Amino acid sequence: MDSSFTGGHAVIEFNDLVLQEEDVLGEGGKGFQYAQVRLAPARLTHCMRWLGAAQRAHDVAADYASKRMAFGKVLGKHEGVGFMLADNEIEMRASRLSLQQACWVLDQGGRGTTESSMAKVQCSETSWNVVDRSLQILGGKGMTDDTPVARIFRDIRAFRIYDGPSEVHRWSLAGKVIKKIKQRNEPVV
Numbered sequence: 001m002d003s004s005f006t007g008g009h010a011v012i013e014f015n016d017l018v019l020q021e022e023d024v025l026g027e028g029g030k031g032f033q034y035a036q037v038r039l040a041p042a043r044l045t046h047c048m049r050w051l052g053a054a055q056r057a058h059d060v061a062a063d064y065a066s067k068r069m070a071f072g073k074v075l076g077k078h079e080g081v082g083f084m085l086a087d088n089e090i091e092m093r094a095s096r097l098s099l100q101q102a103c104w105v106l107d108q109g110g111r112g113t114t115e116s117s118m119a120k121v122q123c124s125e126t127s128w129n130v131v132d133r134s135l136q137i138l139g140g141k142g143m144t145d146d147t148p149v150a151r152i153f154r155d156i157r158a159f160r161i162y163d164g165p166s167e168v169h170r171w172s173l174a175g176k177v178i179k180k181i182k183q184r185n186e187p188v189v
């Protein structure tokens with residue numbers, strides 16, 4: 001499904017699987033709970049990886065925009081392209097800070113569920129936007145395998161789906177917003 005992982009992902013089906021008591025890791029019925037513990041830090045490492053890939057795509061695009069002449073000047077000096085490069089920098093900076101703050105919460109011993117949800121949505125959507133803009137700046141070359149951008153573009157799309165799709169993180173965050181406002185004892189004016 002995602003060529004950046006060696007061999008991609010497999011789908012495994014178990015039929016009539018019988019486990020002995022000693023084969024069970026942890027307590028029975030708690031598998032989902034255990035899996036959740038791993039999710040916050042794991043999704044943050046994906047954020048790091050994809051922000052790095054987005055930065056690489058941005059660097060390739062910026063290099064092209066600094067050399068390619070169009071309509072009398074280099075591409076990057078045309079606002080339409082220059083502003084895309086600026087937006088890439090702005091969004092990656094904000095995503096990195098959000099990611100670092102989520103990591104800091106985990107380092108303090110917190111669960112970081114809210115922070116990791118926010119960072120995951122922000123990093124996955126930012127990375128996607130950055131790579132899309134970078135490919136656009138490269139024009140036709142962006143669609144070829146002459147640069148790594150086309151491959152990054154193909155692989156990065158899945159990150160808005162795995163480790164919690166954007167919609168599910170937003171749904172979870174929205175639930176917390178409603179819960180918090182309901183718990184407020186003073187009138188909201």
Ligand SMILES: Cc1cc2nc3c(=O)[nH]c(=O)nc-3n(C[C@H](O)[C@H](O)[C@H](O)COP(=O)(O)OP(=O)(O)OC[C@H]3O[C@@H](n4cnc5c(N)ncnc54)[C@H](O)[C@@H]3O)c2cc1C
Nearest residue numbers: 001002009158159161162163164165166167168169171172
């Ligand atoms: C490349 C790749 C790698 C993966 N790696 C792993 C892995 O290592 N381990 C693992 O366990 N899984 C992995 N997955 C599975 C991944 O976690 C699921 O695909 C993902 O959680 C979405 O579940 P689903 O495919 O069943 O979609 P569904 O749950 O059917 O969702 C379909 C769509 O509906 C939306 N949706 C769902 N609920 C809501 C809601 N409440 N409000 C609004 N919209 C909603 C979703 O956002 C999505 O757009 C991987 C998937 C991909 C593509």
